[in-house]
Amino acid sequence: KGSFYYNIQQLEEKRLIQRISEMRESESRERNKYILTDLGITEFNRLMTKYGTKTDYVNLSFYGAMLFEEEFDKEKMREIILVQIKQTEKKISLIEDALANRSTLMKSFVRMLENSISHHKVNVKWFYELLKEIDSEL
Incomplete structure (x- = not known):
């Protein structure tokens, strides 16, 4: 768990991903989704x-x-x-x-x-x- 969130944080800090938070009516807490930024897509292509x-x-x-x-x-x-x-x-x-x-x-x-x-x-x-x-x- 710790390393997963650490890696997510690192990707956000490097601006490779962007967090999109959403609140669902059926749940009491916020859920986070992530999308690749333009910089993230460039990095993905470089790594591929x-x-x-x-x-x-x-x-x-x-x-x-x-x-x-x-x-x-x-x-x-x-x-x-x-x-x-x-x-x-x-x-x-x-x-x-x-x-x-x-x-x-x-x-x-x-x-x-x-x-x-x-x-x-x-x-x-x-x-x-x-x-x-x-x-x-x-």
């Missing part, structure tokens, strides 16, 4: 781009951005997915380069690289599926 284009091994940042995909501009989401494809294909290429010299690598390291490349290829396939869905909505 920042975390949407960041590539972690497990793509946790991208998954976080995906939670808000429906609230984000479709064209910008398309650009983020294209960045993910480019970055992931680059990783695949680097791993393939390393595997070209597999005879000089430890067998266990080769297995890890092969596992990694498999995961990246699955992600690229998924990114293309996301892209196809977004293109159909545009």
Whole structure:
């Protein structure tokens, strides 16, 4: 409870959100709703781009951005997915380069690289599926 209200207060102080209070007849106390300000919308777009284009091994940042995909501009989401494809294909290429010299690598390291490349290829396939869905909505 404490950290939630602290975070809300911080967002208000930074003018990213605005509190809209309302009194309901059926209740004895005021209820607060919050909306994004113009500055908040700008920050939201900045964070979506920042975390949407960041590539972690497990793509946790991208998954976080995906939670808000429906609230984000479709064209910008398309650009983020294209960045993910480019970055992931680059990783695949680097791993393939390393595997070209597999005879000089430890067998266990080769297995890890092969596992990694498999995961990246699955992600690229998924990114293309996301892209196809977004293109159909545009």
